[in-house]
Amino acid sequence: MNRQIMPTQDPKKRINNFNEVNLGYSKEEAILEAKRCLDCKKPKCVEGCPVNINIPLFIKNIIEDNINKAYEVITNNNLFPSICGRVCPQELQCEKQCIRGIKGESVAIGNLERYVGDNAEYELYKEPSNNIKVAIVGSGPAGLSCASTLRQKGYDVTVFEALHKVGGVLRYGIPEFRLPKKIVDNETEKLKKLGVRFISNVVIGKTITIDQLFMQGFKAIYIGTGAGLPRFLNVPGENLNGVFSANEYLTRINLMEAYKEESTTPIVEAKTVCVVGGGNVAMDAARCARRMNADVYVIYRRSKNEMPARLEEIKHAEEEGIKFIFLANPIEIIGNEKVEKIKCIKMELKEADSSGRKTPVPIPNSEFAIDTDAVILALGNYPNPLLKNTDNLNFNKWGCIEVDENLATSIPGVFAGGDVVTGAATVIKAMEAGQIAAKSIINYLNQE
Ligand SMILES: Cc1cc2nc3c(=O)[nH]c(=O)nc-3n(C[C@H](O)[C@H](O)[C@H](O)COP(=O)(O)OP(=O)(O)OC[C@H]3O[C@@H](n4cnc5c(N)ncnc54)[C@H](O)[C@@H]3O)c2cc1C
CATH class of the missing domain: 3.50.50.60 (FAD/NAD(P)-binding domain)
Known part of the structure; x- marks a missing residue:
């Protein structure tokens, strides 16, 4: 039996709204997916979970339609299944260790966790106050x-x-x-x-x-x-209007809801946006900019294989029409008060660094420029x-x-x-x- 596909909003529609992309499993889909669990004697998935949730046991409770019990099992180790079911990199953790994944597709543990978190009704226990x-x-x-x-x-x-x-x-x-x-x-x-x-x-x-x-x-x-605290590129032109750290851009959109017409927080109006970086933060900034009606380029200095972003985020970004420029690094942001272009140099990958990823090295005389109205830097944080x-x-x-x-x-x-x-x-x-x-x-x- 194949893995149950997570229903999603149509990419053509979703680039015009900020509503959730993944729509969640129905009860039938969740039970079918739960039945794919082999209930291994030595469940490797539990070892793959940083908080060691008893995954086979919560999944067994989904099969028995005992969702509140499933919630109790998860919340013994993690109080926030609706959050983790949505944002954890399961493909690198529990699902990576799932035995089903050796010959086919692993059980969709994250999707099942989300199903439980969203649908259970359960009061958390607490001990009486000790006034400390x-x-x-x-x-x-x-x-x-x-x-x-x-x-x-x-x-x-x-x-x-x-x-x-x-x-x-x-x-x-x-x-x-x-x-x-x-x-x-x-x-x-x-x-x-x-x-x-x-x-x-x-x-x-x-x-x-x-x-x-x-x-x-x-x-x-x-x-x-x-x-x-965001990192910057330290290249000429970084202080031009229209250059943002991803933190600032995302805070304006998410916390201050600048995407809503009634919001008093301004956000850049840009026909083209270049996002620099290859992690989740870069994907989030790019996908927000796409929803703000921009043509979006993601510039990443390594190749797709080295991108630290979750696979699902990359797939969703591609479906939404975001374009990727791999093996390129910005060397200057050009403009007159406001950003007009981003100048980059092509890169090639050489031996792996201490993180195990190949090191990007500039290719001499390979500079090129892209016209852009805004640049969002997603280079990591301190x-x-x-x-x-x-x-x-x-x-x-x-x-x-x-x-x-x-x-x-x-x-x-x-x-x-x-x-x-x-x-x-x-x-x-x-x-x-x-x-x-x-x-x-x-x-x-x-x-x-
Ligand atoms: C855009 C983005 C997308 C991400 N996507 C994912 C993802 O998909 N999956 C994933 O697993 N991880 C993701 N991460 C990483 C993950 O969100 C972080 O690792 C996690 O939130 C860290 O949690 P934290 O509680 O340590 O810090 P934070 O979540 O940063 O919370 C720290 C809080 O402390 C407050 N604070 C700071 N200083 C003070 C102070 N002096 N006094 C009082 N309060 C203070 C801040 O305002 C903030 O609310 C993402 C990160 C970003 C930025």
């Missing part, structure tokens, strides 16, 4: 998962968020057509129901310091402030240096907070995890860090 206060800094997946784990164990949890809305990249980075904001709202509502308090518009390190949080009675602090300036934490040379194996920082009682520790990574890795930190915080507080 813990502060979480940052409301991205790292902060949310730490907050929920601690609240379920009875701790009095307050999440401080710099922006006016909670969710981190789930809110301001990943577009509506991949992760509808009502899903992020539902998940945060779930946490509020558990009793987690959210305080937004508070920048820790500026509005309040870590020391002041301790003085306010918080007994432990978890920092999950992510990696929101952690925001704010906490570095104000608090006594140790940082490594990439600006990430240094932690031990329990995610404890150099300040007693302060823990950290997610992108602020690892550099830009994935949602599930950030969630895993939140759970590990929650356990470490409980051990630390028990010893205290």
Whole structure:
């Protein structure tokens, strides 16, 4: 039996709206897909999942149409199946290890996880309050998962968020057509129901310091402030009008909803947009620009095989008419106040670097230029240096907070995890860090 295909919005229609592209399985499709699971004695898929969800057991419950039980199984390890089912790189994790994948197509574990998350009705358990206060800094997946784990164990949890809305990249980075904001709202509502308090518009390190949080009675602090500081190309012309970091462009679109007519946030009007980069962020920016009626080129210095973006994102971008220019790197952005052209040089791939990917090297005298009205740079991010300036934490040379194996920082009682520790990574890795930190915080507080 073949893998059930995820129904999607028609590419011709979807480039004119921001509605979700993947439409989700029906009950019949989910049960048919679930029946493809071989229920292996030693399930490799569980090893492939960073939070070790009991995948065969939740799938078995889908077959028995016991979706609330399936939800309980998933949420023993991951409280956000609707989010992870949509954005996790399953093809590199659980699905990569699926035995069915050796000779054919792996079971669509991510699609099934999403089905459960979207359709179950289930109250999360929580232990009675112990009145011990813990502060979480940052409301991205790292902060949310730490907050929920601690609240379920009875701790009095307050999440401080710099922006006016909670969710981190789930809110301001990943577009509506991949992760509808009502899903992020539902998940945060779930946490509020558990009793987690959210305080937004508070920048820790500026509005309040870590020391002041301790003085306010918080007994432990978890920092999950992510990696929101964009990298730039450092080429001439980068300061011209019409050049954006992907962070700024996506924040305008997603958080400030600049794509809606009633939004007061401006967004560039461009007939042609060039996006530089080959990861998920580049795909998200390109697909947003396409929905803003632009002809979009993605310029990537390696080839398609080396692109770090999820395969599904690349496929969807291609279906939406986005054009790819591989093996090219920008060397100058040309214009008179405003961007007019992007000048690139062709690249060839030489020996692999330490990451195992082949190194791109410029081909002499191969420069070419593309006419464009806007350039969006999606070249990766560093952690925001704010906490570095104000608090006594140790940082490594990439600006990430240094932690031990329990995610404890150099300040007693302060823990950290997610992108602020690892550099830009994935949602599930950030969630895993939140759970590990929650356990470490409980051990630390028990010893205290
Ligand atoms: C556009 C984009 C698309 C992506 N797509 C995917 C994908 O498809 N799949 C996937 O697995 N991963 C994806 N990622 C990566 C993933 O989103 C991140 O790895 C993950 O969100 C990291 O979680 P986090 O909680 O560590 O940080 P974040 O999600 O960055 O959250 C950090 C939060 O802390 C807040 N904050 C920062 N400083 C302070 C402060 N001083 N005080 C208070 N609050 C503060 C920020 O405002 C933010 O809300 C994507 C990333 C981007 C940018």
